[in-house]
Amino acid sequence: MMYAANLFEDKVALVTGGRSGIGYGIAEALLKLGAKVAICSRKEAPLAEAAEQLSKLGPCRYQACDIRDGAQVERLAERIKSEYGRLDLLVNNAGGQFPSLARAISDNGWNAVINTNLNGTFYVSRIMAEHFFIPQASGNIVNIIVNMARGFPGMAHTGAARAGVENLTKSLAQEWATYNVRVNCVAPGTIISSGLHTYAEPVKALLEEMKADNLMGRHGRVEEVANAVLFLASPLSSYTSGTTLYVDGLDHLHSDRMRLVNGVRSS
């Protein structure tokens, strides 16, 4: 760990989707640097188990919460208030989608992905800002999106949702600068995490091809995403807001994704 061990001492962080994968890695990194952490996700049992593990590193509370439901998010804010009394950092990490060509996405499937990634991110951001960041006149939001710089063939729903989050980030960063709130995005490429285990063949084979197509010749690691979040969450980035930091081994500048997706289609 290259950051000072007390970098987030006395800071309180909420990591949505913190029970698994990238969110867990972010929560772990924040705890190691002295933060108090809250994690939320929909499934209570694995969430409780993750919080128990994370508590070995420092104070970690959990509450089941579907970010698509504003009432549940309000209850989460009340709980954070009663447990910790404040919130300094929100990491909007909860999200996901399923691989599908656009023509095959049903209305419900489209709405499920937009509701999760775009609407959920907005609800949590607005509610935490109202409860904490604006009254405190300080706060920090890091939105985990995805590299969709050149579109996202094979996952058009999430490409659209994350582009919405990226633009929302620019708007909130400007509206809330006056309250000393910074808002940024981290855009991962393909990261080896629990999220990838949800994919079956032939997408698994496609992931191998994407690795070979990557200019660094590999997928990313959870710690590499967490390190980017730590930078944006810390005073080291105090003059940075409204931006996107890519953690994708250059995929946003170079990738042959549509050709690879066509390969899956014809296999």
Ligand SMILES: CCCCCCCCCCC/C=C/C(=O)SCCNC(=O)CCNC(=O)[C@H](O)C(C)(C)COP(=O)(O)OP(=O)(O)OC[C@H]1O[C@@H](n2cnc3c(N)ncnc32)[C@H](O)[C@@H]1OP(=O)(O)O
């Ligand atoms: C074809 C080429 C593919 C290219 C792929 C490239 C791969 C690169 C990947 C690298 C970058 C990104 C990686 C990651 O993000 S990893 C993280 C992954 N983690 C998750 O995605 C977990 C969270 N996901 C979910 O919870 C769900 O996907 C969802 C967001 C949809 C929310 O679930 P919810 O519980 O609300 O959904 P329901 O089960 O109620 O379903 C609602 C409708 O959505 C349809 N649906 C859901 N899953 C699928 C599926 N696998 N395939 C098709 N349709 C699906 C479902 O059928 C419902 O619609 P209908 O009522 O019309 O049936």
Ligand SMILES: NC(=O)C1=CN([C@@H]2O[C@H](COP(=O)(O)OP(=O)(O)OC[C@H]3O[C@@H](n4cnc5c(N)ncnc54)[C@H](OP(=O)(O)O)[C@@H]3O)[C@@H](O)[C@H]2O)C=CC1
């Ligand atoms: N792995 C990768 O290659 C990449 C991942 N990403 C993004 O990073 C984030 C984390 O991904 P990763 O850790 O890999 O995957 P995971 O599937 O492990 O993580 C997704 C997390 O989000 C939670 N979640 C999903 N929907 C909701 C909801 N409606 N309300 C609350 N929590 C929810 C899940 O918990 P539960 O099921 O209990 O609700 C889970 O903890 C996601 O947004 C993902 O799309 C972006 C680019 C690349």
